[in-house]
Each structure stands twice: as structure tokens, then as C-alpha cells.
Amino acid sequence: MNQISNLYQKNEKFILGSNNEWLTNLRNKILEKIDDLGPPSKKNEIWKYSNLSHINDTRYEPSNEILKENETLNEENEIDYINGKYHITEKNKKNLNINFKDLGESLIDLKNFFYNENETQLNDFVIDINTIFLSDGLYISTKENKENYLIINYKNNLDYITNYLRNIIKINKNSKLTLVENFNYEKSENNDLNIYNNFILEKDSELEHIIIQNLNLTSRLLYSSHAICETNSKFNQLSCQLGSISAKNRHLSNLIGINSQANHNGIYFGKNKQYIDNKTKVTHKSENCQSNQIYKGILNEESCGVYLSNTLVESQAQKTNGYQLSRGLLLSDKSKLYNKPQLKIYADDVKCSHGSTIGALDNNQLYYLQSRGLSEKDSQKLLIKAFCKDVLKNINDKESLKKIELQIDKWLNKKNDKQYS
Amino acid sequence: MLEIKDLTVSVEDKIILNNFSLKINQGEVHAIMGPNGSGKSTLSNVLCGKDNYKIKKGEIIFKEKNIFELSIDERAKLGLFLAFQYPVELPGVSITPFLKTAINSKLKSLGKKEIDSLEFAKKVREASEYLGISKEMLKRSVNEGFSGGEKKRYEVLQMTLLNPDLTILDETDSGLDIDALKTVSKGVNRLKRKDNSIVVITHYQRLLDYIIPDFVHILVAGKIVRSGDKNLALELEKKGYENII
Ligand SMILES: Nc1ncnc2c1ncn2[C@@H]1O[C@H](COP(=O)(O)OP(=O)(O)OP(=O)(O)O)[C@@H](O)[C@H]1O
Ligand SMILES: [Mg+2]
Numbered sequence: 259m260n261q262i263s264n265l266y267q268k269n270e271k272f273i274l275g276s277n278n279e280w281l282t283n284l285r286n287k288i289l290e291k292i293d294d295l296g297p298p299s300k301k302n303e304i305w306k307y308s309n310l311s312h313i314n315d316t317r318y319e320p321s322n323e324i325l326k327e328n329e330t331l332n333e334e335n336e337i338d339y340i341n342g343k344y345h346i347t348e349k350n351k352k353n354l355n356i357n358f359k360d361l362g363e364s365l366i367d368l369k370n371f372f373y374n375e376n377e378t379q380l381n382d383f384v385i386d387i388n389t390i391f392l393s394d395g396l397y398i399s400t401k402e403n404k405e406n407y408l409i410i411n412y413k414n415n416l417d418y419i420t421n422y423l424r425n426i427i428k429i430n431k432n433s434k435l436t437l438v439e440n441f442n443y444e445k446s447e448n449n450d451l452n453i454y455n456n457f458i459l460e461k462d463s464e465l466e467h468i469i470i471q472n473l474n475l476t477s478r479l480l481y482s483s484h485a486i487c488e489t490n491s492k493f494n495q496l497s498c499q500l501g502s503i504s505a506k507n508r509h510l511s512n513l514i515g516i517n518s519q520a521n522h523n524g525i526y527f528g529k530n531k532q533y534i535d536n537k538t539k540v541t542h543k544s545e546n547c548q549s550n551q552i553y554k555g556i557l558n559e560e561s562c563g564v565y566l567s568n569t570l571v572e573s574q575a576q577k578t579n580g581y582q583l584s585r586g587l588l589l590s591d592k593s594k595l596y597n598k599p600q601l602k603i604y605a606d607d608v609k610c611s612h613g614s615t616i617g618a619l620d621n622n623q624l625y626y627l628q629s630r631g632l633s634e635k636d637s638q639k640l641l642i643k644a645f646c647k648d649v650l651k652n653i654n655d656k657e658s659l660k661k662i663e664l665q666i667d668k669w670l671n672k673k674n675d676k677q678y679s
Numbered sequence: 680m681l682e683i684k685d686l687t688v689s690v691e692d693k694i695i696l697n698n699f700s701l702k703i704n705q706g707e708v709h710a711i712m713g714p715n716g717s718g719k720s721t722l723s724n725v726l727c728g729k730d731n732y733k734i735k736k737g738e739i740i741f742k743e744k745n746i747f748e749l750s751i752d753e754r755a756k757l758g759l760f761l762a763f764q765y766p767v768e769l770p771g772v773s774i775t776p777f778l779k780t781a782i783n784s785k786l787k788s789l790g791k792k793e794i795d796s797l798e799f800a801k802k803v804r805e806a807s808e809y810l811g812i813s814k815e816m817l818k819r820s821v822n823e824g825f826s827g828g829e830k831k832r833y834e835v836l837q838m839t840l841l842n843p844d845l846t847i848l849d850e851t852d853s854g855l856d857i858d859a860l861k862t863v864s865k866g867v868n869r870l871k872r873k874d875n876s877i878v879v880i881t882h883y884q885r886l887l888d889y890i891i892p893d894f895v896h897i898l899v900a901g902k903i904v905r906s907g908d909k910n911l912a913l914e915l916e917k918k919g920y921e922n923i924i
Pocket of ligand 1: 691713720
């Protein structure tokens with residue numbers, strides 16, 4: 259029996275939904291599969307660039323804090339996860355446009371999301387682990403025809419705990435949601451987070467999803483998201499990665515309805531020995547759809563970045579418009595970036611392209627700025643910010659942009675963080 | 680203002696400037712003319728502190744300071760300004776905030792407080808109108824997609840706002856149409872004071888009808904081979920380099 263089965267059996271009673279027979283059966287099936295396949299290894303193409311010392315070090319240390327305190331001062335459109343447990347306040351409950359339900363209590367209705375037969379779910383170790391150890395989550399849905407704003411803050415105040423979370427978020431017909439997720443473990447150390455978010459964008463709906471990840475350098479993150487986009491819907495995502503000693507982000511979307519759109523934007527910053535592993539994939543399953551996958555990385559010191567992008571155009575998805583761009587800025591000789599764009603096209607009337615560049619700051623540009631009286635450091639900062647600009651311009655939410663710019667400034671001015679041990 | 684003594688500079692073991700000497704006093708305008716590859720831009724870049732040159736010998740004193748002890752930005756803040764022959768494009772660096780940062784870093788080094796936003800806006804508006812730079816252009820990124828002439832106007836706009844003590848105009852006339860040549864020259868002339876100096880690098884005598892030099896130097900193979908007044912440029916125009924040295 260492997261370490262994961264052991265951990266699971268020891269802790270089964272704490273795990274969300276353990277009294278559901280179908281879920282227990284599913285978990286056992288996944289455990290068997292993991293046993294058969296063995297741990298992820300570099301021999302397998304999908305793990306080739308991953309930080310396996312992180313992926314293969316599964317921990318389960320839930321927080322002992324049982325009570326859900328209602329003490330947060332959040333407004334009706336802001337909720338917290340603290341130590342791996344969500345906190346919904348009376349104010350949140352009064353929000354008429356966004357409905358919050360406990361994931362455990364909604365399991366029967368959400369069975370499909372666990373069983374998703376398609377390639378992504380049953381084949382992914384990180385999501386499998388999430389399914390096995392799931393500790394808390396929410397089922398969030400927006401009211402039809404309304405425009406909404408939701409902030410989710412992930413915070414911890416206990417050291418050495420692990421959080422396995424899942425949110426299922428449904429953007430109902432003709433409604434619009436701006437969802438901002440803030441990951442910020444300021445008051446704790448050595449935390450592991452595995453989070454999986456599912457989005458369903460119904461007809462004519464819109465989701466702008468902004469992730470601001472600024473975990474400390476003693477924490478590790480596994481983040482997966484999966485969006486299903488119906489007719490005329492638009493999914494616009496920005497993943498801004500600043501923290502965590504090892505982060506693996508995987509964002510997939512399926513364009514299942516005609517005229518739907520998915521944009522995966524990302525900027526990631528590395529320093530120290532940070533490992534930032536990103537993957538995006540868009541599957542075009544319908545006609546007239548658009549997708550953009552645009553990631554930019556700024557890597558300093560001994561940090562390592564990975565970006566794998568993928569566009570899959572199925573045979574029925576005519577008139578697809580797909581674009582992929584990866585750009586990397588290496589600020590030190592020891593930083594590294596692995597880039598790999600992929601394109602699989604089974605339809606014939608398709609416009610797809612991709613580009614990628616990796617390089618250092620341009621000396622002539624630095625010289626120009628310095629010759630105007632800017633110090634070397636300030637010139638570098640200005641060029642780094644300029645580098646991020648055409649990713650950030652794809653985001654509409656001004657509040658988040660301000661926050662992100664502030665965080666970037668902080669990143670540019672700060673050094674020497676405590677690292678994972 | 681500036682004194683260059685016996686300066687020898689090489690790039691990749693090739694000597695570019697060879698025992699070059701030049702003295703420029705406050706209030707003077709000097710023109711430097713010379714064939715392609717004679718070292719004019721190299722001289723400008725060595726003055727500004729670009730680092731891929733090897734200084735083999737010589738010294739440069741700018742405003743009583745040994746320039747080699749100063750970094751690129753310190754030289755700029757001390758009052759040196761180079762209008763580049765080929766201004767580099769800076770995608771994503773917006774013009775206006777960049778100008779403001781540049782002005783403020785100079786003010787800061789002088790121990791003065793930052794420029795007031797209204798005053799700054801007014802200055803930019805006035806100077807760009809004078810130089811024929813449109814409002815739309817000011818919303819773009821520095822030099823990105825600018826035409827040759829637009830880049831040169833923008834260099835002079837920066838000169839106007841930074842108000843340097845010593846300006847080097849490296850072929851600022853190339854790329855400018857006939858009308859623009861006049862406006863930009865006027866733009867430069869109105870910045871002329873008794874206590875600042877200008878070096879004009881050009882291939883064409885025509886520019887010197889507008890920006891009238893006190894001295895004209897002819898640079899060949901990294902050395903000044905002849906100096907004279909503005910008439911030397913006229914003579915050069917008639918005879919060409921071969922017959923003038
Ligand atoms: N980085 C470099 N590497 C190699 N050679 C260089 C470098 N920079 C300058 N040179 C050489 O030095 C010489 C002088 O160049 P410079 O640009 O100073 O000439 P210039 O007088 O400004 O010419 P032009 O009138 O064409 O602008 C040229 O032969 C040029 O090729
Ligand atoms: Mg030149």
C-alpha cells in the first residue's frame with residue numbers, strides 16, 4: 259500500500275463527503291489507479307518539467323480548528339477561507355445575487371463534477387489528490403441577468419497545515435461575475451494548498467477570474483481550474499503568481515458552445531529558488547470560438563519557470579481563432595525557463611498561431627533610460643513593468659490591476675524571504 | 680564646460696577614437712562633421728558612459744568632474760544630454776510618466792522637490808506644440824513605431840524638458856523633412872543660453888544654417904584633422920573630405 263492510501267485511511271473520517279458511498283467508491287478507485295501507475299515520474303512527458311520533489315510529497319495535516327468563526331468584517335461580496343475552512347457571514351448570506359452553498363451538502367447535485375469522464379479528470383494526479391483529501395469547498399452560483407463582484411481570500415494562521423479545497427462556480431445565463439482570489443499566507447508557515455476550481459459559464463455569461471497569488475516562500479501550491487464555456491460566453495482569466503516556493507498551476511477550458519471565448523493570461527515572478535510551473539490548455543469543441551493563452555515570466559536569482567500552452571481544435575470546431583504567446587525575462591544567469599507551445603488541429607478552417615521568446619533585459623534600452631537620468635535599478639524596474647503591460651491590459655477590473663501593480667512594485671523592491679524547509 | 684584630452688578608445692581591439700582632444704566652453708556651439716564610421720557616435724556614447732567601449736588613454740572633464748568616475752545616470756543628472764542618432768524603442772514605457780520620472784530624478788539629485796503635476800503638463804504641452812508633436816503621439820510608448828522624424832522630434836522634446844548644460848545632437852537632422860528641420864532647429868536655438876553648450880553632429884551643412892556653430896571640426900579616423908569657423912562647413916560641402924584634409 260502506498261503512502262497516499264495510508265494517509266487516506268488514517269484520516270478518512272475528517273475528509274469531506276466520506277459518508278457518501280459513491281464518493282468513497284470513487285476515492286478507492288483513484289487510490290487503486292495511483293497504486294497501479296506509481297508516483298509521477300520524469301519518464302512521463304506530462305511531468306517532465308515539474309518539480310517532482312513537491313508533487314510526490316503529499317502531506318495531510320488538516321487544521322484542528324473546528325469552529326467556523328463569523329468574526330470577519332467582510333462585505334457581502336467578500337468571503338474568506340481560513341486554515342482551509344470557508345467562512346460565510348450573515349452579510350454574505352444576504353447577498354441576493356450570489357448564492358453560497360456548502361459543497362459537502364450539495365454533493366449529490368454535483369456528482370458529475372467528480373466523475374467528469376473526459377480526459378482531464380481521471381488522469382490528473384494533482385486533481386486526484388484533491389478528490390481524495392478534499393476538506394472543504396463551496397458551491398457558488400450567480401443569479402441570472404446580474405452583474406457581480408466576488409472576492410475570495412485564502413488565509414492561514416496555523417503552521418504546517420494542508421488545505422484541500424474545491425469550489426464549483428456557476429455563472430448563470432446572461433450574468434457576469436468578476437472573481438478575485440487572493441492567496442496570502444502572512445501569518446503562517448509551511449502550508450500546503452491544493453485547490454481545484456470548476457467554472458460553468460452558461461449561455462451569454464461572462465467571468466473575469468483574477469488570481470493574485472502571494473503566498474510566502476515556505477508554502478507550496480497546487481492550483482487547478484477547469485472552465486466549461488457555453489454559447490456566447492466569455493472567460494477571461496489572469497493568473498498573477500508572485501509567491502510560493504513551488505507552485506503548479508494548471509488552467510483548462512473547454513469551449514463547448516459556439517461564439518464562446520477563453521483567455522488565459524498569466525504573469526509570474528520568480529526569485530530565490532522558486533519553482534513556478536504553469537500550464538494552460540484550451541479545447542475548441544465548437545464553431546466560431548476564440549482563445550488566447552498569453553503568459554509572461556520574470557525570473558531572477560535561481561528561480562525556475564515552466565510554461566506549457568496547448569490549443570486543441572476538434573474537427574467540428576471550424577472558424578477557430580487561437581493564439582498562444584510565451585515570453586520570459588531572465589534577470590540572472592542562474593534562472594531558467596522551459597517553454598513549450600502545443601497545437602493540435604483537426605479542423606481545416608482555423609486561424610492559430612503561437613510565439614515564444616526568452617531573453618534578458620535589453621542593454622540598449624537600459625542605456626537609453628539611464629542616459630535620461632534614471633538609475634540602473636529604476637531603469638530595470640521600468641522595463642520589467644513595461645514587459646508586463648500587455649498582459650495586464652487584458653484585464654478590465656481596475657481594482658485588481660491596482661492591487662497587482664502594488665504587489666509587483668513590492669516584488670521589485672524586496673529581497674531575502676524565508677524559504678520552505 | 681567640457682574638456683577631452685588625448686582620448687583613445689577601442690572596440691574589440693579596433694581603435695575608434697585616436698588621441699582625440701576637444702575643449703568646449705560655456706555658451707559655445709561646436710559642429711562635428713566626418714565620414715561614416717569616423718567615430719562621431721562613439722564619441723557621444725563614450726561621453727554618456729555606454730559600457731562596451733574600452734578607454735585606453737586620456738581623460739574627460741565635464742563641469743570640473745572626471746567623467747569616468749560617474750555612472751551613466753549621474754552624468755545625465757549633472758547636465759549631459761545626448762539626442763541619439765538611433766533612438767531605441769521602448770514598448771510598454773509610456774511617454775509622459777517616463778518624462779516625469781526623468782525630470783524628477785534630475786530635480787532630486789539637485790536637492791529640489793518634485794515637479795508639480797500641473798506645471799509638468801503645461802511644460803509638456805507647450806514644448807510639444809512648439810516641436811509639432813501631437814497629443815496622440817504623447818499617449819504612446821517611447822519611440823515605439825515612431826517614424827524617423829518623429830523620433831528626432833521626441834529627442835528634442837526631452838532635451839527641452841531636461842534643459843541640459845551640454846547637449847550632443849547626433850545627426851538629429853537626419854530623418855527630418857525640410858519644414859521639420861526648421862522647427863526642430865528653432866526648438867534647439869531657443870534653449871540656447873549663455874551658460875550652456877551644444878555639440879551638433881551632422882553630415883549636412885544645411886543644418887548649420889539654422890543652428891549656427893562657433894566652431895566646426897572635421898573628424899577622420901577618430902581624430903580631428905581640421906577645425907575652423909562656420910565657413911569650414913561650406914568649404915567641405917564644395918570640396919568633399921578627400922580634398923579638404
Ligand atoms: N560595438 C561595436 N562593435 C564593433 N564595432 C563598432 C562598435 N561600435 C562602433 N564600432 C565601429 O566603430 C566605428 C565608428 O563608429 P561610429 O558609430 O562612431 O561612426 P560615426 O562616425 O557615428 O558614423 P555615421 O556617420 O555612419 O553615424 C565604425 O567602424 C563602427 O563599425
Ligand atoms: Mg553616428
